[in-house]
Amino acid sequence: MQGRKYILVFNVILSLLLTSPAWAGSQQGGESQFTIDEVAILTKKLEKTMAAKGARVFIIGRNGRPVEELPTGVEYTHVAFGVYSKIQTDDGRIIPGYAFYNLYQDDKDGAKSKLVTDYAIDFLAGIYESRVGVVIPTPELQKRLLSFVGTAEYEALHNPEYSVMANPYNAKYQNCTEYVLDVLNAAIYKTVDTEELKLSAKDYFKAHDIHVSPFKTLLGSMFVPGVRKDDHVGQIKTATYTTIAEYLESYNLAQEVIEIEL
Numbered sequence: 001m002q003g004r005k006y007i008l009v010f011n012v013i014l015s016l017l018l019t020s021p022a023w024a025g026s027q028q029g030g031e032s033q034f035t036i037d038e039v040a041i042l043t044k045k046l047e048k049t050m051a052a053k054g055a056r057v058f059i060i061g062r063n064g065r066p067v068e069e070l071p072t073g074v075e076y077t078h079v080a081f082g083v084y085s086k087i088q089t090d091d092g093r094i095i096p097g098y099a100f101y102n103l104y105q106d107d108k109d110g111a112k113s114k115l116v117t118d119y120a121i122d123f124l125a126g127i128y129e130s131r132v133g134v135v136i137p138t139p140e141l142q143k144r145l146l147s148f149v150g151t152a153e154y155e156a157l158h159n160p161e162y163s164v165m166a167n168p169y170n171a172k173y174q175n176c177t178e179y180v181l182d183v184l185n186a187a188i189y190k191t192v193d194t195e196e197l198k199l200s201a202k203d204y205f206k207a208h209d210i211h212v213s214p215f216k217t218l219l220g221s222m223f224v225p226g227v228r229k230d231d232h233v234g235q236i237k238t239a240t241y242t243t244i245a246e247y248l249e250s251y252n253l254a255q256e257v258i259e260i261e262l
Helices: 002-018 036-052 139-146 152-156 176-189 194-204 214-223 241-250
Strands: 057-062 078-088 094-105 113-119 131-137 208-210 236-238 254-261
Touching: 036 094, 036 131, 036 254, 057 139, 057 241, 078 139, 078 176, 094 176, 131 139, 131 241, 139 176, 152 176, 176 194, 176 241, 241 254
Parallel strands: none
Antiparallel strands: 057 078, 057 131, 078 094, 094 113, 131 254, 208 236
8 A cells, every 4th residue: 555655656746747847848749729820820920020120040939838837037948040941832832931940859769859940830830829039140140040051060060969958068968949059159150160169158158047856857867858967067057049049139149039929
């Protein structure tokens, strides 16, 4: 009887752990919270707004988890690049639009990640909030990113070893926000040398402190793929949409930071 009680308590703890805000990963899919028509309206509003502002490259954040599950100070669970492109439709037509360049947690192995290019309707399909955050870099930084995103050097910056709480100051693991930061710094400093990029991040980028119970972190690393903390010493720090926006703003590299709602 006592053994059953311990099993019940453990299962309750584990269920709380698995829904903990600290484990809100950067996943490609997700349970849809809005109708396809609502997603299409937000998609069109996003694309029209970016086109009207002349944005050829922008950084976008979306939320793929319930708000109450997000860690304090984290607004969006996934960050990617939107890039003005020529898109081929199902009927073979070529139309202008935005492609989204992502690092997603692998759906088969949560400790790994993959690079995926998708389009607005797919990118927004699993959102939990009908809003996105957008950072439009300065024209010069957009120009550099436009010639870099999607290249072999861009892909070479990808580290498939995934951790949802990846430390942006070293290259042991990587999550979507750290990858965006690495790509931004590669464009800013005109280098793909990982050591140089990490030194630049330490010198100029202020990461976000993630406060997680040591007990949850321990259990998470045991049971949830993609939860690792051995790349941290002391306080867990990671890159977020907000810290990336603040980084670009602080060095006058952001033309505009806006929020677009349904």
